[in-house]
Amino acid sequence: MHGKKNVHRPIPTITAFEQSPDRGKGLARDMAVRWALEEVGQPYAVRLVSFGAMKEAPHRALHPFGQIPTYEEGDLALFESGSIVLHIAEGHAGLLPSEANARARAITWMFAAHSTVEPPIVQREIATYLEHDQPWYAQRTPVIEDRIRIRLGELSRRLAEGHWLEPAFSAADVLMIQVLRRLEGPGLLEEFPNLSAYVARGKARPAFQRAFDAQLAVFTGEPPGK
Numbered sequence: 001m002h003g004k005k006n007v008h009r010p011i012p013t014i015t016a017f018e019q020s021p022d023r024g025k026g027l028a029r030d031m032a033v034r035w036a037l038e039e040v041g042q043p044y045a046v047r048l049v050s051f052g053a054m055k056e057a058p059h060r061a062l063h064p065f066g067q068i069p070t071y072e073e074g075d076l077a078l079f080e081s082g083s084i085v086l087h088i089a090e091g092h093a094g095l096l097p098s099e100a101n102a103r104a105r106a107i108t109w110m111f112a113a114h115s116t117v118e119p120p121i122v123q124r125e126i127a128t129y130l131e132h133d134q135p136w137y138a139q140r141t142p143v144i145e146d147r148i149r150i151r152l153g154e155l156s157r158r159l160a161e162g163h164w165l166e167p168a169f170s171a172a173d174v175l176m177i178q179v180l181r182r183l184e185g186p187g188l189l190e191e192f193p194n195l196s197a198y199v200a201r202g203k204a205r206p207a208f209q210r211a212f213d214a215q216l217a218v219f220t221g222e223p224p225g226k
């Protein structure tokens with residue numbers, strides 16, 4: 001049964017960085033999970049983990065790669081933000097269409113966000129943060145940026161004047177917008193005005209703002225909304 005509403009389920013607990021390197025910009029992958037939970041109105045708890053604790057056995061029992069986010073709900077423990085968002089969308093109304101083909105198309109876009117659009121974006125981050133001292137860095141960066149531009153161009157043409165990837169906002173938009181947010185700032189994303197507008201549309205959603213404020217509060221130490 002898809003899109004079950006009002007089913008009693010335990011409050012899930014997610015993990016997030018105790019100290020996010022993005023200093024509260026909401027770019028770490030707990031943000032997509034928080035956003036999905038906010039969209040469906042599911043309360044959740046957060047356990048903050050340090051970089052050290054992430055690599056220790058108790059956390060690795062939840063996440064084999066020693067990363068965040070994880071998701072615990074009763075007997076169920078999940079890792080991989082895409083899978084977690086899909087699980088949330090499967091269990092609640094509002095993040096996936098109920099008609100079978102439309103639902104399959106939205107799930108396809110979820111995979112596209114993480115499998116097709118995101119990889120060159122992550123390659124650029126890795127080059128910027130970890131490989132900038134390498135002799136080949138200056139030559140490699142424009143190559144990666146061209147790969148990103150190709151994907152953004154393709155996505156931009158498909159989105160065209162559309163508001164969302166499918167006719168209604170879905171879990172696919174949560175993942176895709178979070179992927180595109182990793183390019184924010186003067187640069188590549190701004191070369192594609194409809195993609196910039198798409199990201200802005202997602203960020204304007206009240207659920208995005210609640211999720212953003214909650215993760216920012218971890219960084220500032222202030223309660224959300226202050």
Ligand code: GTB
Binds near residue numbers: 021022030066067079
């Ligand atoms: N495929 C997994 C998923 O989607 O859940 C990838 C999980 C992952 O990359 N987790 C990262 C992590 O735990 C945090 S989100 N890293 C620590 C480690 O591997 O030891 C990636 C991330 C981190 C920081 C920023 N930032 O500062 O801007 C953005 C994104």
